[in-house]
Amino acid sequence: MDTQQQQSAIKGAKVLMVGAGGIGCELLKTLALSGFEDIHIIDMDTIEVSNLNRQFLFRRSHVGQSKAKVARDAVLRFRPHISIRSYHANVKNPEFDVDFFKQFDVILNGLDNLDARRHVNRLCLAADVPLVESGTTGFLGQVTVHVKGKTECYECQTKPAPKTYPVCTITSTPTKFVHCIVWAKELLFAKLFGDKNQDNDLNVRSNNSASSSKETEDVFERAEDEDIEQYGRKIYDHVFGSNIEAALSNEETWKNRRRPRPIYSKDVLPESLIQQNGGSQNCSVADDDSTVSAMPSLGLKNPQELWGLTQNSLVFIEALKLFFAKRKKEIGHLTFDKDDQLAVEFVTAAANIRAESFGIPLHSLFEAKGIAGNIVHAVATTNAIIAGLIVIEAIKVLKKDADKYRMTYCLEHPSRKMLLMPVEPFEPNPSCYVCSKTPLVLEINTQKSKLRDVVDKIVKAKLGMNLPLIMHGASLLYEVGDDLDDIMVANYNANLEKSLSELPSPVINGSSLTVEDLQQELSCKINVKHREEFDEEKEPEGMVLSGWTQAPATNGESASTSNNENVSDVTESSSGPEIASKKRSFSETQPENHKKEAENIESEDEDLMEIENPMIVSKKKKRVE
Amino acid sequence: MDGEELTEQETALYDRQIRVWGAGAQRRLSKSHVLVSGIKGTVAEFCKNIVLAGVGSVTLLDDRFVTSEAFNANFLILPDENAYVGKTVAEVCCDSLKEFNPMVHVSVEKGDLSTLGVEFFNKFDVVIIGYSSRATKKAVNETCRKLTKRVAFYTVDCRGSCGEIFVDLQNYKYAKKNPDETVECELTFSSFEEAVSVPWKPIPRRTAKLYFATRVIELFEETEGRKPGECSVSDLPSVLKLKKELCEGNSVSENHIPDSLLERLVSSNSEFPPACAIIGGILGQEVIKAISGKGEPLKNFFYFDAEDGKGVIEDISKA
Structure with a gap:
């Protein structure tokens, strides 16, 4: 390689790094050592203790500070004469527009979520700047x-x-621990501590559900003067006891299944819980919400320890009490957060009690936290290797060495003797709706589905648009932006609630919609096809978007080299935006990734892996059953 | 296996990696002692990786005084003259590494690898020899093999954008995870001397050219009395001559080792930092595997060349 030419290409380059996490720290270090002198870095996150095992530019004293800024300062210590500019911000912010992207010679992604990756991809296409993308798990x-x-x-x-x-x-027939976690997190936790107005499938629908629904509603209401422990026991008995009994009455369900066992608090816990060690009153020193914990007062220390039914039941009641005693103000608008100790304890306990009821093996808090929080496994070495590979590709891009571009897989087990396997990149997919202008087809019931459904489930969730605009011919149906006047906003809001065929410019079978995102400079056409019925289980969104054809499977040599069963395509965190639209299904919270080799090559960094209560976010209209 | 539990602090810090290799492996890591010599770019990367992983201790051996040459690819040395003047590379790197993880004991030993005795090496579970002569690699490897306990022995070199790792785990048992069960496997490794003395003729043709090229350079440096890595493009004619002799002696064709590869190796007098990150990363991973006994270890050579981007394992053992 011509090192002279290479060095001048590196010196003169202006690069943008998106992400200063696990890959980002390694990447910034390797870029600086390799001679890059003008580096910009964006990251919205702040440093956490669990980052320190691999994000080596950060120290314990930096916890809480901006990753981008601390990473910059740390690298300037060993390369003081280069220029690094940090942005503590979300890459989706409007200031990072096409013009911003155009100033760079190459963009380097070290991101942790599909949403941001797609956004950056579109800006790179619009600005015509090469992108080097990466991920590890x-x-x-x-x-x-x-x-x-x-x-x-x-x-x-x-x-x-x-x-x-x-x-x-999830609601009636769990068979795996993850089902119990999803139930505990997205139904029970959301019901007790989240927004009361949201739909929730927590109560089983037994044969006589119509009559009982009214009274079960009341179970979750706590009277102002009700004793918290009594209230906790009432919830316990309802969800683990009578709800299971109600489900058991549905004989049909249990014909070929193991019958669950109802569990009541009186069978597991003493009549009245005597507070040990002073009880919940003084178990937490600080009033910092994230440090409130039910474990110390119960003498539980080790998060890897497996708790029995009694311990889980004690944690359940204690955690619930602490929420009311210490964090009352937050009740009604909490969502599960893996860094919220008390929430993790509550969800672990609830999931374990349910698991016990259904004969599913119990799990430790450590394991349950990983499943509930979608925590991605991460080690420093893989990030270092991937960062090295990113820099190698970035240099090829700067030298415009197109013949040498490679996508490289880092494997756990060698494939054809290789641990690092380079593969020729694929050509653009001619039917890609993002980088080619192929129209998409949307099958939808134009009389029943509202414009809001299209915006939420298709435009935002599927197409990943940030600031969308929807047009039908010359008629503007919907847009988002700061510069809209009140009348327009009112109009758009009214449109959202109308079915497609009732819109001022009716959208019917054969209509063609133009959907644009001005920030991403992405525009696509959607041809609408009316369809009356949709299968609730198979097509839960009540509409089907097609035109997402796969890239051709064969592509010369690259196909043969990539035809390896160990390797799949870049997959994404399970919190991809697709989830938000799932109407009658739950997202899996734990990709069992490192067991299934490379099936789920994920993004490094756990931190944005939260599932935002997918089924609760989506407005759900239940049909009469 | 060992009853001691991880502390709360360790569980919090190592959370993400415990999810990869388990609490048992983390415990074994925290009780292991690693000796590292020759701290240039690739070894600096390796040190960072195992300090972050949380080994018990890392002992650094590198008596060179810090010069501007030492900065190359080594982010453990801050270019602040006040901080490094009069200090050895090991001392300066030790200060930086300590900051990465206060739970790991990082220290410096002085002395020449080839003169350190058996009892010195007995203190370690893992020995890493970076950028050393063929003679030193052989000598230290033999010393480690004489110990009653098994020491995991590695050598690592990086020239320009190419690198080599050699692994000797002697007789090594490990747990291999199959879809349904975990089975115990056993491997027998060759010593460095044995592995580099294997006749070339029977080695499959598709074997990484870097294996042969590195042997040529190694021998050249030894016969010319050069320090490892101390070649330049002016040495190319002599190196090519030596290559010819070696190929003839091994009854293989001269095309066995491309001249262009040898030219790249002799003319790169500094490490290519991305290659350091990659080779140091692979080495880190292998050491973690060897300590934890989890996963199939690399046997017994690894090659990376940024030119083609391949990271290849070659098993070249005595018959």
Whole structure:
């Protein structure tokens, strides 16, 4: 390689790094050592203790500070004469527009979520700036190069949708621990501590549900003067006892299934809980919400320890009491957060009690937290390797060495003797709706579905648009932006609640919609096809978007080299935006990734992996059953 | 296996990696002692990786005084003259590494690898020899093999954008995870001397050219009395001549080792930092595997070349 030419290409380059986490720290270090002198870095996150095992530019004293800024300062210590500019911000912010992206020679992604990756991909396409994309999970990782017109874009191949569960598996017939976690987190926790107005499938629908629904509603209401422990026991008995009994009355359900065992608090816990060690009153020193814990007062220390039914029941009651005693103000608007100790304790306990009831093996708090929080396995070595590979590709991009671009997989077990396997990149997919202008087809019931459904489930969730605008011919149906006047906003809001065929410019079979995102400079056409009926289990959204064709499977040599069963495409965190639209299914919270080799090559960094209560976010209209 | 539990602090800090290799492996890591010599770019990367992983101790051996040459690819040395003047590379790197993880004991030993005795090496579970001569690698490897306890022995080199890792785990048992069960496997490794003395003729043709090229350079440096890595493009004619002799002696064709590869190796007098990150990362991963006894270890050479981007394992053992 011509080192002289290479060095001057590196010196003169202006690069943007998106993400200063696990990959980002390694990448910034390697870029600086390699001679890059003008580096910009964006990250919205702040530093947490669990980052320190691999994000080596950060110290314990930095916890709480901006990752981008601390990373910059740390690298300037060993390379003081280069320029690094940090932005503590979300890459989706409007200031990072196409013009902003255009100033760079290459964009380097070290991101942790599908949403931001797609956003950056679109801006790179619009600004015509090459993108080097990356991801790791455990010992697996990959680096890909996306150059407009030369290689496929990040969205040329559809990303596998996250695994989802039928509602009844979660509400009535769990068979795995993850089902219990989803139930505890997205139903019970949300019901007790989240927004009361949201739909919730917590109560089983037994044969006589119509009559009992009224009274079960009241179970969750706590009277002002009701004793918290009594209230906790009432909830306990309802969800683990009578709800299970009600479900058992549905004989049909249990014909070929193991029958669950109802559990009542009086069978597990003493009549009245005597507070040990002073009880909940003084168990937490600080009033910092994230440190309130039920464990110390119960003498529980080790998060890896397996609790029995009694211990889980004690944690359940204690955690619930602490929420009311210490965090009353938050009740009504809490969502599960893996860094919220008390929430993790409550969800662990509830999931374990339910698991016990259904004969499913119990799990430790450590394991339950991983499942509930969608925590991605992460180690420093893989990130270091991937960062090295990113820099190698970035240099090729700067030298415009298009023939040498490679996507590289980092494997846990060698494949054809290789631990690092380079593969020729794919060509752009001619039917990609992002980088080519192929129209999409939307099958929908134009008389029943509202414009809001299209915006939420298709435009935002599926197409990943940030600031969308929808047009039908010359008629503007919907847009988002700061510069809209009140009348327009009122109009758009009115449109949202109308069915497609009732819109001022009716959208019917054969209509063609133009959907644009001005920030991403992405525009696509959607041809509408009216359809009367949809299968509730298979097509839970009540509409079907097609045109997401896969890239051709064969592509010369690259196909043969990538035809390896160990390797799949870049997949994404299970919190991809697709989830938000799942109407009657739950997202899987735990990709059992490092067991299934490379099936789920994920993004490094756990921190944005939260599932935002998918089924609760979506406005759900239940049909009469 | 060992009853001691991880502390609350360890569980919080190592949370994400415990989810990869388990609490048992983390405990074994925290009780292991690693000796590292020759701290240039790739080894600096390796040190960072195992300090972050949380080994019990890391002992650094590198008596070179810090010069501007030492900065290359080594982010453990801050370019502040006040901080490094009069200090050895090991001392300066030790200060930086301590900051990465206060739970790991990082220290410095002085001395020449080839003169340190058996009892010195007995203190370690893992020995890493970076950028050393062929003679030193052989000598230390033999010393480690004489110990009653098993020491995991590694050598690592990086020239320009190419690198080599050699692994000797002697007789090594490990747990291999199959879809349904975990089975115990056993491997027998060759010593460095044995592995580099294997006749070339029977080695499959598709074997990484870097294996042969590195042997040529190694021998050249030894016969010319050069320090490891101390070659330049002016040495190319002599190196090519040596290559010819070696190929003839091994009854293989001269095309076995491309001249262009040898040219790249002799003319790169500094490490390519991305290659350091990659090779140091692979080495870190292998050491973690060897300590934890989890996962199939690399046997017994690893090569990376940024030119083609391949990271290849070669098993070249005595017959």
